[in-house]
Amino acid sequence: MNTNRHYPATRTTRLLLFVPWASEAGATSLSSAQSSTTIALVICAIVVLALGLALHREQRRRKVIEEALDASKIQQQALINTMVDAVIIIDDHGTIQNFNPAAESLFGYAASEVIGENIRMLMPEPHHSAHDGYLAQYRKTGVRRVLGRRSEVEARRHDGSIFPIELAVTDMKIHGQHLFSGLLRDITERRKVDRLKDEFIATVSHELRTPLTAIRGSLGLINGGAAGELPVQSAALIRLAHDNSERLLMLVDDLLDMEQLGSGRMEFRFDELALMPVIEEAVTENAAIAKKHAVQCIITRHPDEVWVRADYQRLLQVLGNLLSNACKFSPRDSTVEISIARREDRIRINIRDQGPGIAEELRLRLFMKFVQGDTGNTRQTGGTGLGLCISKAIMERHGGEIGFTPAADTGTIFYLEIAEVGATSGNK
Amino acid sequence: MSNNELQRILFIEDEADIQAVAQVALEAVGGFTVKICSSGEEALQAGEAxxxxxxxxxxxxxxxxxxxxxxxxxxxxxxxxxxxxxxTAKVQPQEVAQLRTAGAMAVIAKPFDPMTLAQQIKDVWRQHHA
Structure with a gap:
């Protein structure tokens, strides 16, 4: 009996101790089948325990991640809620998902009034009617209208009033859902300041030009002999005064151009136009400066017919700037060569002078404001130091390029590059 | 002198200094006969005569x-x-277009070159009558 009672107790002990092979006198009496079952049970128990442990660890890991995500969501929402700029998040059908407090105060709606509604409600025409179409087009083609850039548009408040905003839109994908996040800023005040600035510039321009017109006009008439012959010394002084009044006028023009380019208010009228007549006109307009410096401007080679998309007057301005610079820096009785060549789908205009070249220390700053090739006390060429900076900005608006390279022997080659358009598509 | 040759110009300008320069540029250099008016109102009174x-x-x-x-x-x-x-002072293309719409056949930029102003006007006149 004792043995019978003892047997299961011994087996239980072995199981609990996980040492079935421990040397014990009674164990040797177990059959091999019993031994295999015991081992299988033990292995199962180990696997179950290991799985349980792994599951527990995974649950803990998930919990930590979820807590971190929750914290991140809370932080993000707090960030959105405290932003000075309005933030609106919509899905790819235009349904508002998020509307921060700045947006609430900007539009006069509570978030609860707009979340779930279509973003159209915040837009006046024409975007009010067209916005669904923009989104549908984006879903279909991926063509971006406002994504990734800043734009200025109009928005509509709860009370129906319309106001200007600056808008930056970015997109994101969360769990396969396409969302768009818009950052909006009221620019009513900025527009008012811009208007005042415009008026100020117009006034200053007019007020500076009126006396300058009279000064330059009077000096020009005397200089041209309209008021009779002058003694040699007086004539030299009048010429000096006349030249300087022209320089002052150029400075006013350049400053106005700079201001307009800087503020993006310079108007451009792009047409498809034949390039050669523009270059010929620039050479003709520059004839007086070339004559003054005893320099000859010649067009050495050009393709038969070249068409570009450009603003005629602005391109003329850039060419005039490069030609007058080339003449000013050329030695007397030298030649300024203009050549035009195709470079794949672009046109390159080279203007080569035989001047002293660009000083090493000026090369990196040449297209910056108020940089002049001829500095120091002996400066002889005149100019405002804005010409190349303006030319660069104008060429950028043309999607073109301006630059220079030292000529092989002496002088400098300034070049312009601009895209060529189909020769047969032009109409001017 | 043919009927088409430009002779008589009504010049409207409020600035006395510019009037003086333009008068020499148009009369002494250009050989025109010029009537100067200092305002639109004055031009309306004296223009027709x-x-x-x-x-x-x-x-x-x-x-x-x-x-x-x-x-x-x-x-x-x-x-x-x-x-x-x-x-007018150097203006943007859109403003030039507006002035043309207002009835101008040309827009001359200020400040003008007094030695070539008369020729500029003659050129515009010739083109207009071509």
Whole structure:
């Protein structure tokens, strides 16, 4: 009996101790089948325990991640809620998902009034009617209208009033859902300041030009002999005064151009136009400066017919700037060569002078404001130091390029590059 | 002298100094006969009697500006079709387009070169009558 009672107790002990092979006198009496079952049970128990442990660890890991995500969501929402700029998040059908407090105060709606509604409600025409179409087009083609850039548009408040905003839109994908996040800023005040600035510039321009017109006009008439012959010394002084009044006028023009380019208010009228007549006109307009410096401007080679998309007057301005610079820096009785060549789908205009070249220390700053090739006390060429900076900005608006390279022997080659358009598509 | 040759110009400009320069540029250099008016109102009173072949007008003037003056002059039967040129500070292409819409056949930029002003006007006149 004792043995019978003892047997299961011994087996239980072995199981609990996980040492079935421990040397014990009674164990040797177990059959091999019993031994295999015991081992299988033990292995199962180990696997179950290991799985349980792994599951527990995974649950803990998930919990930590979820807590971190929750914290991140809370932080993000707090960030959105405290932003000075309005933030609106919509899905790819235009349904508002998020509307921060700045947006609430900007539009006069509570978030609860707009979340779930279509973003159209915040837009006046024409975007009010067209916005669904923009989104549908984006879903279909991926063509971006406002994504990734800043734009200025109009928005509509709860009370129906319309106001200007600056808008930056970015997109994101969360769990396969396409969302768009818009950052909006009221620019009513900025527009008012811009208007005042415009008026100020117009006034200053007019007020500076009126006396300058009279000064330059009077000096020009005397200089041209309209008021009779002058003694040699007086004539030299009048010429000096006349030249300087022209320089002052150029400075006013350049400053106005700079201001307009800087503020993006310079108007451009792009047409498809034949390039050669523009270059010929620039050479003709520059004839007086070339004559003054005893320099000859010649067009050495050009393709038969070249068409570009450009603003005629602005391109003329850039060419005039490069030609007058080339003449000013050329030695007397030298030649300024203009050549035009195709470079794949672009046109390159080279203007080569035989001047002293660009000083090493000026090369990196040449297209910056108020940089002049001829500095120091002996400066002889005149100019405002804005010409190349303006030319660069104008060429950028043309999607073109301006630059220079030292000529092989002496002088400098300034070049312009601009895209060529189909020769047969032009109409001017 | 053919009937088409430009001789008589009605010049409207509020600035006395510019008037003086333009008078020499147009009369002494260009050989024109010029009637100077200091305002749109003065041009309306004296314009018809002078019977100009061309109206040359500043744009920014106190009271009636250039386009308003031209509009009013066009109401006078004898000046209804008289060609007009505006003179104004360097302007944007859109503004030039507006001045042309207002009835100008050309826009001359200020400040003008007094030695070539007369020739510029003659060129515009010739193109207009070509």
């Amino acid at each position: 002078f019977a100009p072949q061309l109206i040359l007008s500043d744009v920014m003037m106190p009271g009636m500006d250039g386009p308003a003056t031209l509009l009013a002059l066009r109401q006078l039967p004898t000046l209804a079709d008289t060609p007009a040129i505006f003179m």
